[in-house]
Amino acid sequence: MATSLSFHQFSPQTFQARDWRRKFRPAVNLKPNGNSVVSCSASGNGRGGPGDDAVKDVERRLEEKRRAELSARIASGEYTVEKPSFQSQLKNGLSKLGLPKEIVEFIVNVTGGSGNYLKIPEAKGSIGAIRNEPFFVPLYELYLTYGGIFRLTFGPKAFLIVSDPSIAKHILKDNQKSYSKGILAEILEFVMGKGLIPADGEIWRVRRRAIVPALHQKFVAAMFSLFGDATDRLCKKLDAAASDGEDVEMESLFSRLTLDIIGKAVFNYDFDSLSVDTGIVEAVYTVLREAEDRSVAPIPVWEIPIWKDISPKLRKVNAALKLVNDTLDDLIAICKKMVEEEELQFHEEYMNERDPSILHFLLASGDDVSSKQLRDDLMTMLIAGHETSAAVLTWTFYLLSQEPSVMAKLQNEVDSVLGDRFPTVEDMKKLKYAARVINESLRLYPQPPVLIRRSLGDDMLGKYPIKKDEDIFISVWNLHRSPHHWEEADKFNPERWPLDGPNPNETNQNFSYLPFGGGPRKCVGDMFATFETVVAVAMLVRRFDFQLAIGAPPVKMTTGATIHTTEGLKMTVTRRQRAPVIPNLEVSTLNVDSSPNIQEADQIRPASIS
Numbered sequence: 001m002a003t004s005l006s007f008h009q010f011s012p013q014t015f016q017a018r019d020w021r022r023k024f025r026p027a028v029n030l031k032p033n034g035n036s037v038v039s040c041s042a043s044g045n046g047r048g049g050p051g052d053d054a055v056k057d058v059e060r061r062l063e064e065k066r067r068a069e070l071s072a073r074i075a076s077g078e079y080t081v082e083k084p085s086f087q088s089q090l091k092n093g094l095s096k097l098g099l100p101k102e103i104v105e106f107i108v109n110v111t112g113g114s115g116n117y118l119k120i121p122e123a124k125g126s127i128g129a130i131r132n133e134p135f136f137v138p139l140y141e142l143y144l145t146y147g148g149i150f151r152l153t154f155g156p157k158a159f160l161i162v163s164d165p166s167i168a169k170h171i172l173k174d175n176q177k178s179y180s181k182g183i184l185a186e187i188l189e190f191v192m193g194k195g196l197i198p199a200d201g202e203i204w205r206v207r208r209r210a211i212v213p214a215l216h217q218k219f220v221a222a223m224f225s226l227f228g229d230a231t232d233r234l235c236k237k238l239d240a241a242a243s244d245g246e247d248v249e250m251e252s253l254f255s256r257l258t259l260d261i262i263g264k265a266v267f268n269y270d271f272d273s274l275s276v277d278t279g280i281v282e283a284v285y286t287v288l289r290e291a292e293d294r295s296v297a298p299i300p301v302w303e304i305p306i307w308k309d310i311s312p313k314l315r316k317v318n319a320a321l322k323l324v325n326d327t328l329d330d331l332i333a334i335c336k337k338m339v340e341e342e343e344l345q346f347h348e349e350y351m352n353e354r355d356p357s358i359l360h361f362l363l364a365s366g367d368d369v370s371s372k373q374l375r376d377d378l379m380t381m382l383i384a385g386h387e388t389s390a391a392v393l394t395w396t397f398y399l400l401s402q403e404p405s406v407m408a409k410l411q412n413e414v415d416s417v418l419g420d421r422f423p424t425v426e427d428m429k430k431l432k433y434a435a436r437v438i439n440e441s442l443r444l445y446p447q448p449p450v451l452i453r454r455s456l457g458d459d460m461l462g463k464y465p466i467k468k469d470e471d472i473f474i475s476v477w478n479l480h481r482s483p484h485h486w487e488e489a490d491k492f493n494p495e496r497w498p499l500d501g502p503n504p505n506e507t508n509q510n511f512s513y514l515p516f517g518g519g520p521r522k523c524v525g526d527m528f529a530t531f532e533t534v535v536a537v538a539m540l541v542r543r544f545d546f547q548l549a550i551g552a553p554p555v556k557m558t559t560g561a562t563i564h565t566t567e568g569l570k571m572t573v574t575r576r577q578r579a580p581v582i583p584n585l586e587v588s589t590l591n592v593d594s595s596p597n598i599q600e601a602d603q604i605r606p607a608s609i610s
């Protein structure tokens, strides 16, 4: 079954909340006030003068005022109407008839509950109403109206939308055993099988225990030369574009950068997609696009048996999947041979210097696993670690192009910390502002914008009872932009995270901020991804200035698994004019003994093994 919600094109600038609200029929006493409260960072070429700043300032103040008024009205209970449940009404009715308390309780219990519970606020609508938006955007409007938990009903389908930090914590951490990946596992089955993201229960537990140790500190430190080399290849491409005066489409370049990195890191395969377009690269993209298409398709046509044979698109997808799977099988076989021939003893921070990949670690650890499961896990990590990091880089550069003062501060830090060196693991402690830029980019554009779960049994979410098999969307977008938790929630403001404070994560932000999820299913690649993106940003802004290209299409959002742009991120890249520094382009070599403890308080919290 696929989700019937559509995640299509959306323009933050043109989104008409009022029109959209009209199409939605509230199930409770909703009085729309017509205020649009979603405002993503303004599009433009980031070259505005002081006049633009004044306009921006007035807009910001008006927005704040509108938001404050709306918050007050929501707080007054004007919108969020809590209806007593059927059981509660029944109990009242029976009591009024004068029946003994025991009999009342008995009748209420056999009809399904104790009668004291509230009914979850409910919003109803038609799919058509949100077909043209990435669906997390209207969910934000509904959140401001209905509150931190509400049920969204489309015809026969219903989803619980959670935007309350304590309920998110309950589902992801405190009572995580009562929730599965639900729809997500169904959609991703064709490509990830029982890989770590869709897997549940015992398979997930066993695979998580096998995989997390592979991303140890020494491995992550070894990845720095890989991050540096790949980003350097991108720099060379940009250098050529700058010389030729050609604009570049950064979103696709970031996608290639992170594909090259994750291929080497996970199974020691050099896609080299920044340089060449091979069949395997095209196959990977075909499979990825299909996974995204399935996550937004209203009807799961791929489940119709005959469709597989007659649909040219599905035939192409199946051929691509076969090519990727065969390549993975070959890589597993090659790696097995290497492991058999090597004399290295396996230990906790085991790493083969020639091939430090996660696959090599897993095979050397004697991981007792079928080839199919291993392939599923590799494919899962390829997808999980590719699109997410690419999206983070895309939106970070978009945001930087909108805030020249942030860019200037970032470039100052990078110049003074790095000069012309490649970044090393030691530099991560000093590139504090760069890390805050990534933290803030992940707040405004969380990848993915919603986390999906399904209840495995009855449970209480806050004060509301829920039943087994409820499909739940935890809206990270709403949590990260909530006016209740953030000042100037829509503003790109890395300064909101003090440089001398801890690295923000779900624990120290009480689940108001969860860029890498939380609880036992937290991202296993959090540290890897943070360092990868900091290195890429640092190396790029050190060499170039980036501005939205004149005449480029406005940057709008659309989404599949992560948030993409609708028409790319077209930028003009110019070499920075700086005082000459003595170049030292040596790639940092791994020096594990002297590497700092990258798990210290101000650094990145490692993924937990549960």
Ligand code: HEM
Binding pocket: 196, 197, 208, 380, 381, 384, 385, 386, 388, 389, 392, 447, 448, 451, 452, 514, 515, 516, 517, 518, 520, 521, 522, 523, 524, 525, 526, 528, 529, 530, 533
């Ligand atoms: C900036 C980049 C990344 C972001 C924003 C990100 C985000 C996330 C989030 C939010 C989750 C939790 C999903 C859920 O609870 O439903 C997750 C899980 C996961 N991520 Fe990442 N991720 C990133 C990079 C990576 C990388 C580089 C890898 C691999 C090396 C990776 C591997 C995984 C895996 C395997 C899981 C599933 C863990 C489990 O269910 O036990 N991610 N990621």
